Amino acid sequence: EDQVTQSPEALRLQEGESSSLNCSYTVSGLRGLFWYRQDPGKGPEFLFTLYSAGEEKEKERLKATLTKKESFLHITAPKPEDSATYLCAVNNAGNMLTFGGGTRLMVKP
Amino acid sequence: DGGITQSPKYLFRKEGQNVTLSCEQNLNHDAMYWYRQDPGQGLRLIYYSQIVNDFQKGDIAEGYSVSREKKESFPLTVTSAQKNPTAFYLCASSLTGAHTEAFFGQGTRLTVV
Numbered sequence: 001e002d003q004v005t006q007s008p009e010a011l012r013l014q015e016g017e018s019s020s021l022n023c024s025y026t027v028s029g030l031r032g033l034f035w036y037r038q039d040p041g042k043g044p045e046f047l048f049t050l051y052s053a054g055e056e057k058e059k060e061r062l063k064a065t066l067t068k069k070e071s072f073l074h075i076t077a078p079k080p081e082d083s084a085t086y087l088c089a090v091n092n093a094g095n096m097l098t099f100g101g102g103t104r105l106m107v108k109p
Numbered sequence: 110d111g112g113i114t115q116s117p118k119y120l121f122r123k124e125g126q127n128v129t130l131s132c133e134q135n136l137n138h139d140a141m142y143w144y145r146q147d148p149g150q151g152l153r154l155i156y157y158s159q160i161v162n163d164f165q166k167g168d169i170a171e172g173y174s175v176s177r178e179k180k181e182s183f184p185l186t187v188t189s190a191q192k193n194p195t196a197f198y199l200c201a202s203s204l205t206g207a208h209t210e211a212f213f214g215q216g217t218r219l220t221v222v
Contacts, residue, residue, distance in 0.1 A: 004151070034210075043115075043199050043213035044152075087151065096167075097142075097211065099151035 002027045002092050006100035013078055013107050021073040021086055021103045029093030033071050035064050036087040038102070044087055047073075078107045112136065115200050115214035122187070122194070122221050130185045130217045132200035138212075139205055141183035145169060146197040146216075155198075158183055159205075187219060195221050 005024045013019055025033065032051050036044035048057045050066040057064050061082065063074040073086055083106050089099040113134045122128045134141065140159045144152040154167030158177040172191025177183055183202075187194045197218050201211040 009149075036213075041197075041216070041218070043113075043201075043215045046210055046212060049210055089152075097152075097154065099153075101149070101151045 002090060002096075002098040004088055004090055004098050004100035006086075006088050006103050008103060009101065010104045011106070013075075013105070015079055015107055015109050016077045018074070018076045018078070020075070021105070023071040023073070023088030023100055024069060025071070025088075025090045025100075026069075027090045027092045027098070030090060031093060031095065032091040033066055034089045034091070034097070035071070035073055036089070038085045038087055040085075047086075075105070078105075080107050080109050083107045113200060113202055113212055113214035115198075115217050117217060118215065120217055120219045122219060124221055125189045127186055127188050128219065130187070130198055130200075130219070132183045132185065132214060133181055134183075134202045134212075134214075135181060136202055136204075136212065137180070138202035139180070140203045141177070142201045142203075142211065143167075143173070143175065143183070143185045144199045144201065146199060152199060155185065194219055 003026045007022045035047040038044040048064040053068045055066050061076050065072045085102045085104045087102045089097045116131045142157040143155040146152050156175040158164035174186045199216050200214045203211040
């Protein structure tokens with residue numbers, strides 16, 4: 001059974017304090033790892049797709065990396081507007097998405 | 110503007126009643142999905158459809174039903190058989206059935222009163 005575990009569950013940062021969110025996974029035949037951002041009461045917003053170990057993608061202050069067992073979402077010099085829940089999901093050989101529980105990020109000015 | 114529209118945003122239902130949540134997309138995507146999200150938890154797949162007139166059960170399909178008569182529309186009915194229907198419901202679509210870059214609607218919050 002595919003599993004996705006995100007840590008920490010919640011993370012408080014000061015504005016400008018860089019950090020990383022972790023997504024550990026076990027999946028039968030990875031066909032993609034996805035990162036989403038979700039604001040309260042809204043639907044998830046797509047951020048990145050990673051397909052193979054060693055792949056990296058960047059968008060503004062966010063950088064996602066992938067290994068064979070985990071993915072990291074690095075946040076460089078975060079701003080209060082980066083506060084949200086970040087979701088990780090894996091797509092397996094059966095084309096089914098399994099989501100982690102998310103990391104709730106709070107960035108204080 | 111292209112996107113996914115869910116309606117209504119908030120829905121209240123009395124126990125024992127069926128209720129239907131709407132999901133429409135104008136992205137010309139083949140695949141559509143329904144997820145349920147409970148507080149502090151990840152998304153769980155209810156049903157998905159990779160093509161018109163075809164759909165499959167996800168992990169938590171009991172108490173729910175769907176139809177896919179048109180490519181643009183994938184309504185979800187929460188039946189009275191669903192024991193704990195209060196939740197945040199999210200509809201998504203992707204270009205193909207491979208879940209590639211799924212795009213989500215803004216969600217419907219269902220409350221049973």
